[in-house]
Each structure stands twice: as structure tokens, then as C-alpha cells.
Amino acid sequence: MYNLASTVPYNAxxxxxxxxxxxxxxxxxxxxxxxDTKDDIIRETLLTQGGEVVNPRLREFFKLPALATTGGA
Numbered sequence: 001m002y003n004l005a006s007t008v009p010y011n012a013x014x015x016x017x018x019x020x021x022x023x024x025x026x027x028x029x030x031x032x033x034x035x036d037t038k039d040d041i042i043r044e045t046l047l048t049q050g051g052e053v054v055n056p057r058l059r060e061f062f063k064l065p066a067l068a069t070t071g072g073a
Contacts, residue, residue: 027033027042037043047055053064 035042047058053059054067
């Protein structure tokens with residue numbers, strides 16, 4: 001009988017490694033870290049920038065005022 005439960009940790013680790021690799025490749029271009037805040041994934045996972053908390057959910061958690069938005073519509 002095949003023990004399916006025993007394969008879950010291995011498959012989960014492989015999936016996590018693939019996701020982490022894809023995330024890092026998204027931010028590293030020409031061997032340098034490049035934070036493109038126009039990219040949805042990077043923007044939504046960015047917690048701090050330049051020593052300031054920039055993630056809205058994290059700012060709310062710590063009861064920090066909202067950051068001023070730049071640009072216009």
C-alpha cells in the first residue's frame with residue numbers, strides 16, 4: 001500500500017522552494033537586487049523601504065498614519 005501522507009512534506013518543500021526561487025528571480029536583475037514597486041507582487045510583499053514601514057496592513061497593525069500617495073489619477 002502506498003503511503004500518500006509521507007510524500008506531503010517532500011512535495012510541500014519542493015513547491016515552497018520553487019515559489020521562493022521565482023520570487024527572488026523577480027527581484028534580482030543582472031545580479032543586482034531591484035525593487036520595482038510597480039510590480040504587484042513586490043509592492044504587496046514589501047514591508048519596509050528606506051527605514052520606513054511602507055506596507056499598509058503593517059502600518060495599520062502598528063497604528064501608524066497612512067502614507068501619502070504620490071501621483072494622480
